[in-house]
Amino acid sequence: xxxxxxxxxxxxxxxxxxxxxxxxxxxxxxxxxxxxxxxxxxxxxxxxxxxxxxxxxxxxxxxxxxxxxxxxxxxxxxxxxxxxxxxxxxxxxxxxxxxxxxxxxxxxxxxxxxxxxxxxxxxxxxxxxxxxxxxxxxxxxxxxxxxxxxxxxxxxxxxxxxxxxxxxxxxxxxxxxxxxxxxxxxxxxxxxxxxxxxxxxxxxxxxxxxxxxxxxxxxxxxxxxxxxxxxxxxxxxxxxxxxxxxxxxxxxxxxxxxxxxxxxxxxx
Amino acid sequence: xxxxxxxxxxxxxxxxxxxxxxxxxxxxxxxxxxxxxxxxxxxxxxxxxxxxxxxxxxxxxxxxxxxxxxxxxxxxxxxxxxxxxxxxxxxxxxxxxxxxxxxxxxxxxxxxxxxxxxxxxxxxxxxxxxxxxxxxxxxxxxxxxxxxxxxxxxxxxxxxxxxxxxxxxxxxxxxxxxxxxxxxxxxxxxxxxxxxxxxxxxxxxxxxxxxxxxxxxxxxxxxxxxxxxxxxxxxxxxxxxxxxxxxxxxxxxxxxxxxxxxxxxxxxxxxxxxxxxxxxxxxxxxx
Numbered sequence: 050x051x052x053x054x055x056x057x058x059x060x061x062x063x064x065x066x067x068x069x070x071x072x073x074x075x076x077x078x079x080x081x082x083x084x085x086x087x088x089x090x091x092x093x094x095x096x097x098x099x100x101x102x103x104x105x106x107x108x109x110x111x112x113x114x115x116x117x118x119x120x121x122x123x124x125x126x127x128x129x130x131x132x133x134x135x136x137x138x139x140x141x142x143x144x145x146x147x148x149x150x151x152x153x154x155x156x157x158x159x160x161x162x163x164x165x166x167x168x169x170x171x172x173x174x175x176x177x178x179x180x181x182x183x184x185x186x187x188x189x190x191x192x193x194x195x196x197x198x199x200x201x202x203x204x205x206x207x208x209x210x211x212x213x214x215x216x217x218x219x220x221x222x223x224x225x226x227x228x229x230x231x232x233x234x235x236x237x238x239x240x241x242x243x244x245x246x247x248x249x250x251x252x253x254x255x256x257x258x259x260x261x262x263x264x265x266x267x268x269x270x271x272x273x274x275x276x277x278x279x280x281x282x283x284x285x286x287x288x289x290x291x292x293x294x295x296x297x298x299x300x301x302x303x304x305x306x307x308x309x310x311x312x313x314x315x316x317x
Numbered sequence: 318x319x320x321x322x323x324x325x326x327x328x329x330x331x332x333x334x335x336x337x338x339x340x341x342x343x344x345x346x347x348x349x350x351x352x353x354x355x356x357x358x359x360x361x362x363x364x365x366x367x368x369x370x371x372x373x374x375x376x377x378x379x380x381x382x383x384x385x386x387x388x389x390x391x392x393x394x395x396x397x398x399x400x401x402x403x404x405x406x407x408x409x410x411x412x413x414x415x416x417x418x419x420x421x422x423x424x425x426x427x428x429x430x431x432x433x434x435x436x437x438x439x440x441x442x443x444x445x446x447x448x449x450x451x452x453x454x455x456x457x458x459x460x461x462x463x464x465x466x467x468x469x470x471x472x473x474x475x476x477x478x479x480x481x482x483x484x485x486x487x488x489x490x491x492x493x494x495x496x497x498x499x500x501x502x503x504x505x506x507x508x509x510x511x512x513x514x515x516x517x518x519x520x521x522x523x524x525x526x527x528x529x530x531x532x533x534x535x536x537x538x539x540x541x542x543x544x545x546x547x548x549x550x551x552x553x554x555x556x557x558x559x560x561x562x563x564x565x566x567x568x569x570x571x572x573x574x575x576x577x578x579x580x581x582x583x584x585x586x587x588x589x590x591x592x593x594x595x596x597x598x599x600x601x602x603x604x
Binding site for chain 1: 370373375398401402405406408411413414415416426427430431461475476479
């Protein structure tokens with residue numbers, strides 16, 4: 050049951066998008082988000098949508114998996130939609146009922162807001178679906194490295210993120226195992242009042258914490274044994290390389306932003 | 318009369334309907350009698366662990382059923398819960414599930430969940446502690462201050478205290494030294510004799526299962542490959558090796574002896590080996 054969590058899962062593949070430099074993907078994603086927030090009309094949303102749809106098609110990731118990842122976010126989407134629907138002032142009143150007024154402007158706005166969030170989430174999903182966590186942190190470290198000048202421990206931060214990401218599946222598996230073991234001893238997680246349910250978590254949390262600390266300790270020892278001592282003078286096994294496809298991607302991203310800006314300047 | 322436990326056409330698929338779909342159990346059927354000692358062998362991913370979790374209702378079958386004394390364990394919620402108490406499950410490395418402040422409280426966790434009164438819980442905790450050879454003085458100690466072997470015994474005692482009629486253990490001796498292994502195995506056998514309980518032990522150590530079990534179930538690719546007495550199973554040594562399984566060292570030695578032309582049949586316990594060798598010497602002395 051816990052294993053079904055797909056949010057931000059990596060789908061290995063060999064498409065052009067998969068093979069792009071993680072820095073490229075991060076930067077283009079940022080550009081894409083900027084374009085998305087600049088977009089105000091059907092036409093500009095269309096440009097952004099075509100860009101995203103094209104990228105998904107190239108990546109070869111089944112569209113179904115995007116919908117699957119969207120499930121936990123349905124509430125936010127519906128909530129945003131309703132807020133915009135009811136609280137947008139406008140001229141063309143469609144429905145007037147008691148204290149509630151729905152205007153045409155509200156409907157359009159709600160639709161745009163939902164569409165914007167959907168595009169935003171799908172875009173970020175595409176990044177995490179096509180980039181392994183290791184590559185992602187590598188890219189992030191490289192992009193943030195100028196901040197080392199102001200004494201920000203960039204390497205340490207990215208190493209921490211990398212380790213945290215690496216251990217999520219392990220901890221989920223461990224939780225599953227401990228839950229089964231306690232259930233076999235008659236623990237009951239599904240019934241009872243709130244306090245009873247909270248108390249029922251103790252037999253899971255205590256062993257989970259202990260094993261997390263044990264793992265952390267073992268990992269620290271293993272890293273020390275291999276002479277790990279932070280980022281100074283450390284080389285990479287996989288060097289990040291910009292290839293021609295990366296430059297094409299930047300170009301495509303720039304075109305999208307430019308198109309949205311031009312459309313905006315025409316008031317579209 | 319219905320058998321003690323009956324597994325009928327049990328099938329379990331994981332991630333059904335996705336590209337990751339795989340069958341963990343494929344049409345598995347067998348029965349267990351009271352007092353039997355069954356060894357379950359099979360290489361990693363053959364479906365052993367899934368099978369174990371089905372027997373006490375931790376997993377719900379996709380199709381097929383598990384009957385305990387003739388009653389489907391999924392008949393209703395109460396029956397499923399009751400099954401968890403009648404079928405004790407000791408997972409691999411059970412010491413990682415300890416969580417209470419004292420050994421006593423941890424062993425009492427199961428019986429407490431059963432809703433027993435304090436006196437009965439106390440009796441069971443003390444009996445289980447003795448059954449795994451732990452000293453009463455340890456009951457007030459935190460389980461996290463114990464050695465690895467002691468933790469393992471506390472965890473096993475936690476299941477024994479529920480006094481299950483069927484005790485299932487997943488590799489109870491993994492990671493222990495030889496003396497520790499022997500002790501754990503003898504406590505398991507002791508429990509079986511004291512309570513006339515059925516034992517099902519998953520193990521990778523062929524020597525252990527061959528010696529302890531009176532019946533072996535061999536799992537291969539989600540199916541039961543063999544279900545017979547050890548001597549019959551180990552007769553299929555070649556097939557076992559093909560499944561990626563080991564056979565007891567003694568059996569291997571005797572197979573080699575036979576190959577070299579000595580008139581011996583493969584054996585799998587030390588007793589049989591001694592008998593066979595004595596017979597061989599007696600025979601050659603006559604000639």
